[in-house]
Amino acid sequence: MNIKSVEDYFPGMDIIDSDIEERIETIYNEVKNTEVDKASISASLQAESISYQDFYNILKIDPNEYLEIMAEKAYDKRIRYFGNNVSLFSPIYIANYCENSCKYCGFRAQSDIKRAKLTYEEIEAEMNALAATGIEDVLILTGESEKFSSIEYIAKSCEIAKKYFRVVGIEIYPTNIDDYKKLRQAGADFVTVFQESYNKKYYDFYHPAGHKRSFSYRINTQERALMGGMRGVGFGTLFGLGDPIEEAFKLGVHASLIQKKYPQAEIAISLPRIRPTHGADETLIFENI
Structure with a gap:
């Protein structure tokens, strides 16, 4: 079978009733054109439970400016949820x-x-x-x-x-x-x-x-x-x-x-x-x- 598009399925592939693919694209389109400035980054870093917009803001961070802050937050999260365990x-x-x-x-x-x-x-x-x-x-x-x-x-x-x-x-x-x-x-x-x-x-x-x-x-x-x-x-x-x-x-x-x-x-x-x-x-x- 000639598969012409990434949207196509091959014969025998399960097609499930799911909207996950569409939702990923929709959420990305909602945040990708937002202006990310220092104020929004600061607010996202301080959020206890981050939204998808917060997540996008954090990904846009200049690591040279926020690396230490990110490292501290990552450490705090790891200790809270996993302790000092390593698998x-x-x-x-x-x-x-x-x-x-x-x-x-x-x-x-x-x-x-x-x-x-x-x-x-x-x-x-x-x-x-x-x-x-x-x-x-x-x-x-x-x-x-x-x-x-x-x-x-x-x-x-x-x-x-x-x-x-x-x-x-x-x-x-x-x-x-x-x-x-x-x-x-x-x-x-x-x-x-x-x-x-x-x-x-x-x-x-x-x-x-x-x-x-x-x-x-x-x-x-x-x-x-x-x-x-x-x-x-x-x-x-x-x-x-x-x-x-x-x-x-x-x-x-x-x-x-x-x-x-x-x-x-x-x-x-x-x-x-x-x-x-x-x-x-x-x-x-x-x-x-």
Whole structure:
């Protein structure tokens, strides 16, 4: 099937009744043209419970001027809600096959990297060795290829992981509600998905082919995962693909709307590492988008 637009769905993709995507865009449009001055920033920093406008104002802050104030507020919030606790988890890739063509990614289908997929025996050995270090939480990752990393394969991996770890997270290709139910029954607790870019213009440019091309299907992933019974969901975006203020704001709004709609869910935000990669599109020119 020829998918011509980021709005399109591929055959077999769940289409759920959700207005989250539209609400993210509406809220952003309501705040993006407001004038942010020192008075509004000061008021937002002093607010006990911040609004979406406050959140946008804070993102517009000059870090050279407000860094210390932000650091103090962040410390106070962390102590209030989390104390001095630090939770460690370890990622483990069980496969790196991918069927998408994301221009920035070294895993893209056109990359000449060496591909690999662990056997169940190898997964067991890796989980055993990792658990022996004292790590209690694990994140299972694959490339985005259902052909090489089927739901059954990932589910069996979760079953193995659950024998060794308190919490099992997965960062795989977006899938349907019934698939998340299977993964939950197999031991998965958490689903993390990076939207990559919340701007459809940039998303369209960076994702020319593959199931990932469907912006709407991807942005509703966290909701489908929760509908499938997952305990929690994670969000992320790749800063550098588009305007970082827009990306950060929409990321926060997305997580907030899901938290309000599913108050029982645990929510996490992931930040990408900025590292060189082999196999990305070297002709990528940001200014030409």
